[in-house]
Amino acid sequence: MKKNIAIIMGGYSSEFEISLKSGSVVYQHISKEIYNTYKVHIFKNKWVLVDDFDVEYPINRHDFSAEVNGKKITFDCVFNAIHGTPGEDGTILAYFDLIGLKHTSAPFYQMALTFNKRDCLSVVKQYGIKTATSFFLDKGDTIFVEEIIKKVGLPCFVKPNNAGSSFGISKVKNLEEMMPAIEKAFKEDKEILIEAFLDGPEITIGVFEFEGKIKVLPMTEIITENDFFDYEAKYLGKSKEITPAEISDELHKKLEIVATQVYKILNMSGFSRSEYIIVKGEPYFLEMNTVPGLTSASLIPQQAAAAGISLPTLFHNAIEMALKK
Incomplete structure (x- = not known):
């Protein structure tokens, strides 16, 4: 008997449109011969199952079921x-x-831990993982710009502590740019993280459970036309993404070890994509994304293709790993 799979997409943040695209890609590539798949839109004002004709059926939040044409639909697994x-x-x-x-x-x-950038960094630092010098601010804190710059230097990055897809991030090059950047970040989150600029190539690495074992995907080097890998660079073609990254065997091995170590330190399972900056041959961990983008412009699909893993295989594996938990 086929399992019922709910693919949840949308959400409450600035990333909801990207999530809808990712969820649609998952829905398109999961075999309907193997699973019964359903799109479920999650928004603050409604949770609904959406059929192929865009008809909406309310989700019963008591058991996450839906009634479709008089039939109650329950789920065996949720694809997040x-x-x-x-x-x-x-x-x-x-x-x-x-x-x-x-x-x-x-x-x-x-x-929750990996989504909170400063908490995540605090944990991995204890295991000797290199990270950028950072400064934390909560909304309502008294802000001393000179004190921040003294610690992290210029240029530096100001980013929301709990946000993705580079929403609310600014690269600050001088003292005058600091307060506008802080205000921009606070529009996305009540906590912000200010990090020293790390001068070096950016490498992003997908790590996930594949057939019961931790697998490190082929790495991607990000070369952006913009000041940093922002929203335009990620989704509007303002960057060059080289997969597999053209790096030395020595650096590749070092990154593979660190990426696996971080995945284990954080006790992860399922998908992840982490960002690293290489400074003088050493990887510095920036952050981990645990629901990485799955659109045609996203990095995990690129890396999976380079590893010879099709999207149906990638998504089916995620479901099977979840069902075995």
């Missing part, structure tokens, strides 16, 4: 394609755990 809250920060996953519904992501605590 929500970037940001409530999918990537673990909120909705805690709900699934409470009702006993399996999902393709890591446990909710791991998701």
